[in-house]
Amino acid sequence: MSGNTGSYIFSCLFVLLAHGGMLLNVFINGNYSSISQVIILAGAVLILDAAYFVAMPFFKQTTYTVDFLLILILNMSVIFQSCFGGVSLDVKHYITSIVALAACRGGYLVCRNHKWLGQQRKFFYIGIGVLMLAILLLTGSRSMWISLGSITIQPSEFIKPLFVLACATSITEQQKKHKILFFYVVYENLALFGLTAAICLLQWWCRDLGSLPTFVGIYACGFLLRICYPKAKFSKKKLIGAGAALLAAAVAGMRFAPAYVQDRLHVDIWSDKNGDGYQQSQALIAIAKGGWFGKGPGYGGLHKVFAHENDIVFATISEEWGLLYALMMIFAILILVAVPLVNPPRSYFHGTMAAGVCAAFTVQMALNIFGSCNMIPFTGVTIPFISSGGSSMLISGFMAGMLVACQSPTMRAPAVHNHERQQPQQPVFQQQRRPYP
Amino acid sequence: MDQMNLILCAVAAATLDVCALVLIMSAYHERSTGDRRWNRMTSFMELADYNAAYPLGCDEILIGRHASADIRLPDLSVSRYHAILTVSDGIWTITDMGSKSGTFINGVPVKQAQLRENDIIKLGNRQLIFRRRRDANVR
Numbered sequence: 187m188s189g190n191t192g193s194y195i196f197s198c199l200f201v202l203l204a205h206g207g208m209l210l211n212v213f214i215n216g217n218y219s220s221i222s223q224v225i226i227l228a229g230a231v232l233i234l235d236a237a238y239f240v241a242m243p244f245f246k247q248t249t250y251t252v253d254f255l256l257i258l259i260l261n262m263s264v265i266f267q268s269c270f271g272g273v274s275l276d277v278k279h280y281i282t283s284i285v286a287l288a289a290c291r292g293g294y295l296v297c298r299n300h301k302w303l304g305q306q307r308k309f310f311y312i313g314i315g316v317l318m319l320a321i322l323l324l325t326g327s328r329s330m331w332i333s334l335g336s337i338t339i340q341p342s343e344f345i346k347p348l349f350v351l352a353c354a355t356s357i358t359e360q361q362k363k364h365k366i367l368f369f370y371v372v373y374e375n376l377a378l379f380g381l382t383a384a385i386c387l388l389q390w391w392c393r394d395l396g397s398l399p400t401f402v403g404i405y406a407c408g409f410l411l412r413i414c415y416p417k418a419k420f421s422k423k424k425l426i427g428a429g430a431a432l433l434a435a436a437v438a439g440m441r442f443a444p445a446y447v448q449d450r451l452h453v454d455i456w457s458d459k460n461g462d463g464y465q466q467s468q469a470l471i472a473i474a475k476g477g478w479f480g481k482g483p484g485y486g487g488l489h490k491v492f493a494h495e496n497d498i499v500f501a502t503i504s505e506e507w508g509l510l511y512a513l514m515m516i517f518a519i520l521i522l523v524a525v526p527l528v529n530p531p532r533s534y535f536h537g538t539m540a541a542g543v544c545a546a547f548t549v550q551m552a553l554n555i556f557g558s559c560n561m562i563p564f565t566g567v568t569i570p571f572i573s574s575g576g577s578s579m580l581i582s583g584f585m586a587g588m589l590v591a592c593q594s595p596t597m598r599a600p601a602v603h604n605h606e607r608q609q610p611q612q613p614v615f616q617q618q619r620r621p622y623p
Numbered sequence: 624m625d626q627m628n629l630i631l632c633a634v635a636a637a638t639l640d641v642c643a644l645v646l647i648m649s650a651y652h653e654r655s656t657g658d659r660r661w662n663r664m665t666s667f668m669e670l671a672d673y674n675a676a677y678p679l680g681c682d683e684i685l686i687g688r689h690a691s692a693d694i695r696l697p698d699l700s701v702s703r704y705h706a707i708l709t710v711s712d713g714i715w716t717i718t719d720m721g722s723k724s725g726t727f728i729n730g731v732p733v734k735q736a737q738l739r740e741n742d743i744i745k746l747g748n749r750q751l752i753f754r755r756r757r758d759a760n761v762r
Contacts, residue, residue, distance in 0.1 A: 215632070479629055
């Protein structure tokens with residue numbers, strides 16, 4: 187183990203304590219017909235905790251905070267999902283949580299060496315291109331899902347980490363400017379802008395407007411870090427120009443949006459409670475019914491509503507566990523994305539990558555929660571780690587692994603061109619040398 | 624839900640809160656571990672000139688005249704983006720970024736070169752020494 191042993195043991199104990207508290211709440215307040223259901227749930231959660239705690243030290247990391255937060259959130263989510271409409275272990279969500287943990291390890295191993303990743307840059311663009319083609323050709327008529335038998339995959343989810351990596355790997359190319367007519371441009375920036383535009387157009391085409399703000403958020407973070415590269419010095423003109431362009435694009439998007447989007451923008455959920463406003467009105471009623479401490483695990487009524495476990499999961503948790511618990515769940519995810527602020531990354535690549543992941547998670551959470559609370563149009567975007575769904579869990583786990591990589595990077599020796607140079611010749615300088623501070 | 628169960632809910636929520644707090648404190652505590660690891664990774668090196676010492680706190684350090692450079696040398700003989708320092712496994716490498724006056728290590732012009740302790744880096748009219756950090760904890 188590379189991290190501090192004392193803090194590791196303390197973190198293990200407190201994560202177990204937090205899950206133990208939740209399971210005790212399920213045991214005393216939960217809606218179950220047989221005690222064996224609670225025992226199975228408790229066993230599954232605690233075994234996963236213990237297994238991950240044992241597996242973690244095999245990966246030599248500087249810090250394990252992100253890992254502890256991840257296992258805390260994932261097992262919270264397993265407990266939440268297993269209690270919807272009655273206590274019973276949600277096996278599918280449990281398996282996807284394990285997949286997310288494995289993806290986190292994969293993300294860490296892939297992203298920890300940015301020098302190696304920088305050499306693989308072209309593959310990110312190729313990967314995104316292939317996924318975009320898959321959306322165009324395989325998803326059917328303007329849809330966002332690919333069906334493989336009983337499994338459905340959402341390719342746009344897989345574009346997110348590749349897009350974050352494309353943003354991050356191009357950050358170090360900012361000084362390589364080329365003159366085109368009267369302007370000095372960076373080819374990487376042009377390529378990234380073109381890629382962003384293509385992704386946005388594709389999302390528009392396949393009517394996945396919920397994911398569009400996530401990609402725009404990632405690009406906005408990458409763009410901001412680009413104009414203040416290599417140090418936090420903002421170019422006010424560029425910033426104002428970018429803000430104005432974004433505002434104009436948003437206004438134009440809302441003005442010329444398709445009819446079904448216009449309907450969602452102007453829907454009054456209370457006058458159309460059984461139509462377009464059904465999910466949101468039910469979600470708001472459920473949040474109100476739950477109050478601060480909820481009705482008790484398994485006693486909610488929102489599980490009868492379509493997409494209660496992903497699109498309106500915040501309301502479902504609020505109803506059963508209370509608004510306090512739901513807000514703390516969000517707080518835990520916010521801590522996860524804020525860890526790079528406590529331990530700042532030591533390279534621009536990892537800094538940009540952390541900002542991209544943070545943007546993706548925050549935008550997704552905001553869209554889901556504000557959407558189900560009728561503060562913005564309902565989009566159907568998932569909350570990372572909490573909503574059920576294989577593609578979402580897999581990619582969220584991978585992106586959490588990217589955050590782990592930012593905390594414990596590897597900086598292996600690059601392929602340096604060792605230009606011939608003579609042995610140090612210092613006499614000239616030494617004669618003039620004065621004491622250094 | 625009766626009073627007892629409400630208390631239980633509040634206690635469970637408080638446990639979760641305390642857990643989050645412990646994890647944040649743990650992150651702060653591990654920060655010093657990260658700093659030590661970084662210092663080992665960079666071999667405790669720094670750049671210095673007659674007036675100041677510049678810590679190397681990142682794996683890419685841009686040296687130049689531009690206000691956004693990590694190490695800013697306000698001298699007209701230094702290009703806006705003059706050279707960049709990178710580190711890998713404790714080995715620092717300097718790369719000239721197409722500067723007008725060139726980059727010299729111990730008087731020898733280089734495009735890219737590995738740095739050794741006490742190397743003299745000349746950028747335009749400015750000279751910097753690449754040396755071990757002069758810190759109370761570092762001998």
